[in-house]
Amino acid sequence: MSAQPGLIDLQIMWNRLIAVVGEQAQVLIRTAFSPIVRECGDISAGIFDLQGRMLAQAVTGTPGHVNSMAEAVKHFIRHFPLDTMREGDAFITNDPWMGTGHLNDFVITTPAFHDGKLVGLFSCTSHLMDIGGLGNGPEASDVFMEGLYIPMLKLIDRGTVNETLMAMIRANTRLPVDTEGDTYSLAACNDVGVRALSAMMAEFGITSLEPLADYIIERSREAVLAEIAKLPKGSWTHSMTIDGYDHPLTLQATLTITDSNIHVDYTGTSAAVARGINVPLAYTTAYTCFGIGCVVAAEIPNNAGSLAPLTVSAPVGAILNAEKPAPVSARHIIGQMLPDMVFGCLRQALPDRVPAEGTSCIWNIVVRGARPAGHGPNHGYAMTITTNGGTGARPRQDGLSATAYPSGVAGTPVEIAEIQSPLMFWRKELRADSGGAGRTRGGLGQVMEIENRDNAPFELLAAFDRIQFPPRGRDGGGDGAAGYVGLGSGAALRGKGLQVIPPGERLVVLTPGGGGLGEPAARDRGRVSADLRDGLISAETAARHGSIAAE
Structure with a gap:
């Protein structure tokens, strides 16, 4: 050659x-x-x-x-x-x-x-x-x-x-x-x-x-710049309230489109906190650019060239630009909300190209505990069981159920979790009625019940969000169901922080549903009937939103 x-x-x-x-x-x-x-x-x-x-x-x-x-x-x-x-x-x-x-x-x-x-x-x-x-x-x-x-x-x-x-x-x-x-x-x-x-x-x-x-x-x-050239020019602002660690936090973004650049600035976002949900700027940039790319450059390969016209800034000391030595272990909780922040800005300019809010932050069930003496070379077990809620409704399709967006990771198979640890899954199924109602429905979350078959306590390193502030619907669509963490005996657990699950108790986790999009009464009746038949919604929910009479 x-x-x-x-x-x-x-x-x-x-x-x-x-x-x-x-x-x-x-x-x-x-x-x-x-x-x-x-x-x-x-x-x-x-x-x-x-x-x-x-x-x-x-x-x-x-x-x-x-x-x-x-x-x-x-x-x-x-x-x-x-x-x-x-x-x-x-x-x-x-x-x-x-x-x-x-x-x-x-x-x-x-x-x-x-x-x-x-x-x-x-x-x-x-x-x-x-x-x-x-x-x-x-x-x-x-x-x-x-x-x-x-x-x-x-x-x-x-x-x-x-x-x-x-x-x-x-x-x-x-x-x-x-x-x-x-x-x-x-x-x-x-x-x-x-x-x-x-x-x-x-x-x-x-x-x-x-x-x-x-x-x-x-x-x-060049390919990304060509796509940017097709977009309306201007600035749009969006905000979101999330659970935080021990008090609610505000995320605020201003997205600006020019002829040669899309820039997202997070001025107005809450300051970094004393616990490990802070986000280094590199991670903030990663998920912000991904959110932009999903709407603007979905068909263009991801590399330094396609990322170059997409820029991000956040005030030093903000929770999205935390400086060393801030704790950052669970940075994904907030970082993975950022595509929804981008969509909130872009839907004001491109309303037909973005979904409603979804669970966004992956619901990792992080557990650890002791094993009997002689049970392998490791010191007990420690495991991250990846689980997901529903994504937001899309302009022409329902949201995806129990799907990790934007992280893209697959859920941990029950069989693998049970082999790698002494935990037993008594229940793992879609959470009916958790998707926000709308012309297109939000994706469903999951219901899980987990117990230690060694009849011993185990630790839950909780790092969940969307419990106090669930995913919001838009254009008349309903909010997704809020997440929940508790015990089978009925006691609620905190969404964040180390907690011990007592012997004989089951950990109950309900992941959030995605927000709906559009008025529920405008939903196609055939889709409503299919949702009822498949157990995704109850007859009461269908009747309440005027989509179909309860049978």
């Missing part, structure tokens, strides 16, 4: 890069120890050029990981200059402000060499179940209480593992086997990416990624 590939060649190579990072991601998922990775896909994987620009990301992965990792690689290059990188090296951090927002996410970056020359970098991240400290809940009053804090370090030096670092990692977790295994799975998936990239470059006869990188970045940027 010539030194300057043609446009068709560049497009083929771009598609191959996407395939390469897809393979990278699948290796991570298939070799991981933590169920939240191998069963739920809570990861990201991508390839970067020597400027730290993300060229391609795996389709599998969460926006909070992918879009924050997009900036993390630049931090790695700053700490480990390119001319010091060698074949077989790998670098690691879980710094929330240079990684993906909290300590439970390890980020590993590996330099990629082809014919002895550094040509790019692979990076990946995944959620680890336990990295010590108070655990993956909001109880800490600073980040140092939340677990092991790994600065920018070299994990592997020319193929030799940093055994001192690995010993530190094993010693600072309740799950040493799982945590060590997950660390190696991250390194391994990057190695697979490196080999696949070198094979691709040999096949196409190229010695540098620079022409391809420039093509990807420029074409993607």
Whole structure:
């Protein structure tokens, strides 16, 4: 091939890069120890050029990981200059402000060499179940209480593992086997990416990624700018009240569309709080840009070029721009609300393209407890059971039930949770009547009842929202049902904070439903009949909204 590939060649190579990072991601998922990775896909994987620009990301992965990792690689290059990188090296951090927002996410970056020359970098991240400290809940009053804090370090030096670092990692977790295994799975998936990239470059006869990188970045940027050009220009403001930790909080956004940019500013948002629901700006940016992209650039590949016209700001010290050492362990609770904030602004300009509010924040049931002596090499069990509420109604379709939007992670299968822990799920089903009524209905939440079959207590590290302030409907649509956490005996539990579930008690979790869109009386009667038949709504609900007479 010539030194300057043609446009068709560049497009083929771009598609191959996407395939390469897809393979990278699948290796991570298939070799991981933590169920939240191998069963739920809570990861990201991508390839970067020597400027730290993300060229391609795996389709599998969460926006909070992918879009924050997009900036993390630049931090790695700053700490480990390119001319010091060698074949077989790998670098690691879980710094929330240079990684993906909290300590439970390890980020590993590996330099990629082809014919002895550094040509790019692979990076990946995944959620680890336990990295010590108070655990993956909001109880800490600073980040140092939340677990092991790994600065920018070299994990592997020319193929030799940093055994001192690995010993530190094993010693600072309740799950040493799982945590060590997950660390190696991250390194391994990057190695697979490196080999696949070198094979691709040999096949196409190229010695540098620079022409391809420039093509990807420029074409993607141009495509987003073309979509922005079609939009109305101006500024729109939206606000939302959420539960907070011990008092309600306000999120406020102003979205401005110009000819060359969409900017979201969070001035007016509440200040950071003393518990671990604060959000580093990188995570704020990640989910804000994802929300914009869903409406404006849904068909354009996600990379540094497509992200460039989308910018975000928040006042220093606001809960969406919390500074170190603020506690940030449960940053997803607020961070995942931000696409709804974007939609609230955009629906004033593009009312037919955005949904009503959904649960948004994933309802992770984070549990831990002891096991009988001799029950494996770990110190008890610690598990994040991913569960989801309903999404908001869409302009032409109902919301999705029990679906993780915007995080995109799959729900933890009951069978896996019961194998990995002594917990028993007595009930897991859709929550009837939880979706907000409307011309299009909000998605349904879930009902779950969980008990420890060891007849022992277990800890719940609660980090839930939408309990006091449920997802709002719009244009006459009803609100989704509020979430609930309690005991089978009837006592309500707090939505956030460490709580103990006594022996013999069942933990009851009701996830929220999504908001409805449009007047309920305008709903198609055939859809109402189908909802009744499927048990998604009651006859009383249908009659109350004037959609159909109760039978």
